[in-house]
Amino acid sequence: MSALGHYLEEEGIATAAISLIRPQTENTKPPRALWVPFELGRPFGPPSDPTFQKRVILAALRLLERKTGPVIIVDFPDDDPRATADPAWRPPFIPAAVATGPADSLAARLEAESVLLRDAHQRWVAQHHRTTVGLSGLPIGECARYVADWLRGRAPPSPREGFSAPLILRFAVDDVKAYWLEAAAVGAAKPSSRQLGDWFWNETAAGAAIYALRAALQESEDERLRLIVSNFIVPAARVRAG
Amino acid sequence: MTRLTDLPPAQAKRLAELECPDFATRPRVTGPALPQRRVAIVSSAGLVVRGEDPFRGRDADYRVIPANTRPDELLISHISINFDRTGFQEDWNVVFPLDRLNELAAEGTIGSVARTHYSFMGATDPVLMEPHARELAGRLKQDAVDAVILPPV
Numbered sequence: 001m002s003a004l005g006h007y008l009e010e011e012g013i014a015t016a017a018i019s020l021i022r023p024q025t026e027n028t029k030p031p032r033a034l035w036v037p038f039e040l041g042r043p044f045g046p047p048s049d050p051t052f053q054k055r056v057i058l059a060a061l062r063l064l065e066r067k068t069g070p071v072i073i074v075d076f077p078d079d080d081p082r083a084t085a086d087p088a089w090r091p092p093f094i095p096a097a098v099a100t101g102p103a104d105s106l107a108a109r110l111e112a113e114s115v116l117l118r119d120a121h122q123r124w125v126a127q128h129h130r131t132t133v134g135l136s137g138l139p140i141g142e143c144a145r146y147v148a149d150w151l152r153g154r155a156p157p158s159p160r161e162g163f164s165a166p167l168i169l170r171f172a173v174d175d176v177k178a179y180w181l182e183a184a185a186v187g188a189a190k191p192s193s194r195q196l197g198d199w200f201w202n203e204t205a206a207g208a209a210i211y212a213l214r215a216a217l218q219e220s221e222d223e224r225l226r227l228i229v230s231n232f233i234v235p236a237a238r239v240r241a242g
Numbered sequence: 243m244t245r246l247t248d249l250p251p252a253q254a255k256r257l258a259e260l261e262c263p264d265f266a267t268r269p270r271v272t273g274p275a276l277p278q279r280r281v282a283i284v285s286s287a288g289l290v291v292r293g294e295d296p297f298r299g300r301d302a303d304y305r306v307i308p309a310n311t312r313p314d315e316l317l318i319s320h321i322s323i324n325f326d327r328t329g330f331q332e333d334w335n336v337v338f339p340l341d342r343l344n345e346l347a348a349e350g351t352i353g354s355v356a357r358t359h360y361s362f363m364g365a366t367d368p369v370l371m372e373p374h375a376r377e378l379a380g381r382l383k384q385d386a387v388d389a390v391i392l393p394p395v
Contacts, residue, residue, distance in 0.1 A: 003262060003368030004284060004375050005392050009269035011379030015284075017392040023258035030392075031270040039248075041326030043393040044342070047333035054342050057391065061276055061352065064389055070268040082329070130314035132331045134292050167298060174323075182331050193326040235323050236253045 002028035016060045018043040019073065029071045032063035036076045039083060039193065046082035082190060089189035091199045092120045099205055106212055107148035109205035114144035114176075120183035127186060133178045136160075136171035140179050143172045144206075151213055166225040173210055173233045180206050201238050210234060253324060263368055279389040281347075282356035282382055283307075286364030287330075287337050287395035288320030297321065297363040302370035304378060307359040309340070318395070321365050325395055337395055356387045364394055 002025050005015035009031055017033040019025035020040055025033045036056060038045050044053045056076060063072055098112050121140075125131050136143055137160055149156040150169055158165040181196050201207040210233050217229040249257070273279060288297045290305045296319035297305070307316065313334045318327060329336040340359065346352045360378060362371055382390065 002392070004286065004362060004371065005390075006263075006265050006269065007372055007375035008284070008379050008382070008390055009271050010267065011376055011383075012271055013379050013382055013390055014271040014273050014388060015390045015392050018394060020394050021257050021260075024260055024262065028262040029265070029268065031268070039326050040324065041395055042329040042336050043395060044336050044339050047329045047336045050335070050342065050345070053335050053339055054345065057339050057342050058346070058351065060391055061279075061281065061346075061389065064273065064279065065275060070270045128332060130312075130334070132317055132327070134317055135296055135319055163298075171296065171319075174319075178327065178331060181328050185328060185332065191328075193328045196328050232321060232323055237250050237324065 002030035002033060005030040005033075014064055016063045018056075018060055022073070022075075025073055031070055032060075032066070032072045034060040034063060034074050034076055037078075038080045041193070042080060045080045049082065052078075052081070083192055085192045085195050086190045089187075089191035089195055091184050091203065092117060092186075094204065099203055100208075101205075103212060106205060106209050107151040110148050110151070110176075110209040111141075111144045113205045114140055114179070117180060117183040120186050121179055124182045124186040128182075131178070131182060133175045133182070136168055136175045138168075138172060138175070140175065143175045143179075146172045147176055147209060147213065151209055151216065153216075164224065166222065166228045169225070170228050170232050173213075176206050176210075180204060197235075197238070201234075211240070273388050276352050276389075277350055278353045280354045280356060280385070280387050281343055281352050281389045281391060282385070282387040283338060283340065283343070283359040283393065284378070284390050285338060285359070285361040285393050285395070287318055287361055287393070288363035288365075289338060289361035290317050290319045291315050292317055300366040300370075301363055302366045303374045304360045304362045304371075307338070307361060309355060309357050309359065311340075320363055320395060337393065339391075339393075343391075352389075356382070357385050 002017050005017045008015050017030045019033045019035040022035045044056045098109050158168045214229045214234050220226045290296045292315045335341050343355045347355045
């Protein structure tokens with residue numbers, strides 16, 4: 001975020017920005033930026049690759065020692081080695097009766113799928129000592145239930161004080177994605193984000209449920225709900241025509 | 243390999259043409275060599291420590307991430323869903339390279355690591371972030387920070 005750099009420099013603090021979108025950085029003209037050719041979401045490149053990550057962060061910090069300026073944009077030379085698909089990766093097994101089936105069973109299948117992935121997710125937590133599930137504040141079973149209830153047309157109230165129901169829906173969808181994707185990535189294989197995304201959006205009840213939620217609620221009279229389901233549950237690259 | 247050209251054309255165009263403030267000045271602060279610098283991370287990934295207030299919509303303020311935060315305590319609450327989260331799920335250093343900074347400090351490549359790090363939510367209009375960023379500069383100075391790395395997401 002190059003604009004932040006501008007404000008901090010005006011206040012007397014030196015900054016080095018990482019840039020993922022070069023045209024944006026060219027517009028903002030920060031004092032120092034390192035453009036990296038990585039996918040959005042990975043400013044320091046491959047996960048679990050400290051050597052590569054350190055090269056990126058050092059390339060950015062070294063810009064602080066340059067005497068030229070006022071604007072430096074340097075390109076990092078190497079691509080993310082983890083951006084390629086791993087043919088050895090296999091998605092978790094989900095019976096076809098759960099993953100695919102009639103639309104009217106989607107809510108129940110979503111909930112069933114969360115239970116089926118529990119073991120894989122526990123193994124993920126044991127492997128990586130962390131989970132990024134937790135924005136909604138609900139345990140994953142309740143998260144799945146909350147999303148499923150919207151799909152059942154129940155418009156469940158927010159379970160959390162100070163958070164609107166549409167906001168909790170957004171966070172619950174984020175948590176469902178995180179839980180499913182973590183469960184799917186457990187093990188020694190190194191799936192690319194595209195492999196994981198293809199699986200989630202094309203082969204799971206959860207993916208189908210989120211598509212269905214978007215279709216069902218994007219004509220809602222609640223403007224905030226309409227905005228959230230239209231723009232903040234299905235990624236732009238995954239939106240299907242019609 | 244992933245570049246802007248790999249994104250759906252409409253998304254790529256929107257990102258490339260995103261309006262940025264037209265700054266009248268070109269500030270550029272100099273300082274000592276890296277082994278004498280104290281470094282902080284100011285992310286725009288919408289990071290929040292578990293249990294604290296996530297970013298709602300386009301909040302313009304920032305969240306505080308103490309240097310003793312553990313990897314299992316950090317979440318992304320960025321409003322955009324159009325970026326990969328699986329890298330961060332596996333390894334927080336992909337977005338928040340605190341372990342790498344600590345290693346660089348331990349080996350003497352940088353002077354030290356700040357006591358506190360911060361995150362904004364990058365989809366917010368930068369003009370709205372300005373007062374918060376200027377106030378944050380004061381906090382950074384109190385911690386003797388003289389180098390900030392600014393990762394987006």
